[in-house]
Amino acid sequence: MAKKTHVATTINGEPMEFLCEARQSLLEVLRDNLAMTGSKEGCNNGNCGACTVLLDGQPVDSCLVLAVEAEGAEITTVEGIADDSRLHPIQQCFLEEAALQCGVCTPGFIVTAKALLDRNPTPSEHEIRFQLAGNLCRCTGYDKIIRAVQDAGKRMAAEARGASTTTNGSPARQQQKQAT
């Protein structure tokens, strides 16, 4: 049995420690060791994006990250995108607009879309298609996904505006709150 390494991380805001082999990918550890099966394995080779998680805020294909490399990192998986009992606008738009069929690609799209919209809340259709090209979907034909991401961006921007006008806090601070 190969030697195991102790790794301490934060996953979806909770401190999380695990033991893993050096050759295990972060995806494997999430799914098999930690039973967090939201992140999906599509290709296991960096082509499909189904395994996307945020590593210190950056979208990565977790099948290409060695779990030992996550020492000290903050990881956000699809399980951590919703806010307690309330779905994230991206998730809500995917649901309302039926932007999924089999759903295997969906967690990856949602996490990548969050990374994209956090950088640019109003991307054009072309920008969305281009930036999400690392996420593959074999079912939907993409159109509904693109529309859901675009609408989610609008909703996020509106919520940020709403939050800043209905409270006494400064708009910048409110936006920051929304983003965290």
Next chain:
Amino acid sequence: MKAFEYAAPRSESEVLELLSGEAGHTEVLAGGTDLVGLMKKMIVTPDRVVSLSRVASLKKIEADSTAVRVGAMVSLDELAENPVSEFYPAIRQAIDEIASLQLRSQGTLGGELCQRPRCWYFRDGHGLLAARGKDVVEGDSRFHAIFGNAGPAKFVCPSRLAPALVALDARLRILGPHSNDETLMPLEAFYRTPKSEREREFLLDPNQFVAQVILPHPEGRLSASYEVRHGAGPEYPLVSAASSILVERGRVVEARVVLGQVAPTPWISREAIDAIVGRPVTPETAEAAGEAAASVATPLRDNEYKVRLAKVAVKRSLLKAAGLETGGF
């Protein structure tokens, strides 16, 4: 994946202590987007993986009046977003062409330059030269070399940044084998066409690693990259070109024209350079430079089409560098 020992040293000299001089024994891990896949497919089977992720000095971008030094562990996104990339449009454009948020934020500059060829015979375990070139010649050569392919190597250099960096005269700071050994090497000298399976496609001993990429100040040179891709997907380009030009009184006085995805190394086109130097950049002269570049191509059975793409890529990279309409996307 074969089991291996993982090491995450904190300094450049500790990295060197952990690297073995024996080929295949240790691998250097940067962003992992290429290496982890190669290990999964057992194309590389190291006993030890040495991660560069904890070496702080490799994550810096430093600029002075003569050059910019970019650490090997700077991610492609960080580089494109750093204000210094404004001076090097060819680099920023090459990164912007990579249509995957994941690969851009996970991929690093050093890893991008040292990634292994995409040749399907290599990725299928037949070795870099795949039966001394016979597999490619008799098999499927659609994506293989159209220049520099007379020997057994038919693969193409996969790096999407190398053409731009060679055009911009980038140098590498290579460390090792011993802790005080440091080599400054022009990037164009780093890549080589292997003649035997024992040779790698770049001049890096197993106990050396790339620490920084040094970009000389452009001093008025204009530059651009142009990729020809099959659709807007995340695939590698079919052909690319990068040009860097110095224009004085309306004429090109100095030029570097470098093609990508066409040869086992980034391909500096002397023919295109000779064709454009002394002339103004116009659609006609740029086209003539493209023709000149393509005139020495030696396509294989299935990749004649790349010769035409090479012409177009050279033409458009020159027009783009000069700030003119390319007629493309």
